[in-house]
Amino acid sequence: xxxxxxxxxxxxxxxxxxxxxxxxxxxxxxxxxxxxxxxxxxxxxxxxxxxxxxxxxxxxxxxxxxxxxxxxxxxxxxxxxxxxxxxxxxxxxxxxxxxxxxxxxxxxxxxxxxxxxxxxxxxxxxxxxxxxxxxxxxxxxxxxxxxxxxxxxxxxxxxxxxxxxxxxxxxxxxxxxx
Numbered sequence: 001x002x003x004x005x006x007x008x009x010x011x012x013x014x015x016x017x018x019x020x021x022x023x024x025x026x027x028x029x030x031x032x033x034x035x036x037x038x039x040x041x042x043x044x045x046x047x048x049x050x051x052x053x054x055x056x057x058x059x060x061x062x063x064x065x066x067x068x069x070x071x072x073x074x075x076x077x078x079x080x081x082x083x084x085x086x087x088x089x090x091x092x093x094x095x096x097x098x099x100x101x102x103x104x105x106x107x108x109x110x111x112x113x114x115x116x117x118x119x120x121x122x123x124x125x126x127x128x129x130x131x132x133x134x135x136x137x138x139x140x141x142x143x144x145x146x147x148x149x150x151x152x153x154x155x156x157x158x159x160x161x162x163x164x165x166x167x168x169x170x171x172x173x174x175x176x177x178x
Contacts, residue, residue: 004050008133035136086159089129101152
């Protein structure tokens with residue numbers, strides 16, 4: 001039996017699917033919105049089904065997958081920070097993430113520390129490099145504010161302090177509408 005290991009892009013595909021309940025989409029459409037290839041999205045969906053984070057519906061086309069929201073939230077709360085630990089780097093220009101991005105930035109007191117940012121040459125903020133789950137996450141987030149907020153919450157869980165993680169978990173539960 002082959003072991004299917006989740007990849008970082010799978011978290012992005014699962015989150016995007018969770019944010020579009022009942023919406024019809026093709027692998028090509030999902031790939032375009034996420035800055036991935038259709039084959040990457042197709043493989044990702046296969047891994048997510050094997051991990052029981054997505055449930056395949058009878059018809060089998062890409063829009064026929066639903067998110068196992070309870071399982072996804074459990075994985076995001078307890079597994080993502082270990083499976084996809086964040087890589088941090090030096091000072092760079094980028095896009096704010098984790099506690100420096102919406103929706104957490106307005107709920108936490110400002111800090112003197114440099115904010116975590118996804119490195120991006122066209123980024124608006126100078127901060128500490130915080131590698132995104134997948135290179136195309138920056139592009140995907142620019143295309144979808146809800147996805148950006150969800151990815152920032154996941155980053156707060158992956159690399160935040162205890163208070164930031166707890167608040168991110170609570171907000172992520174609301175985002176996933178559990």
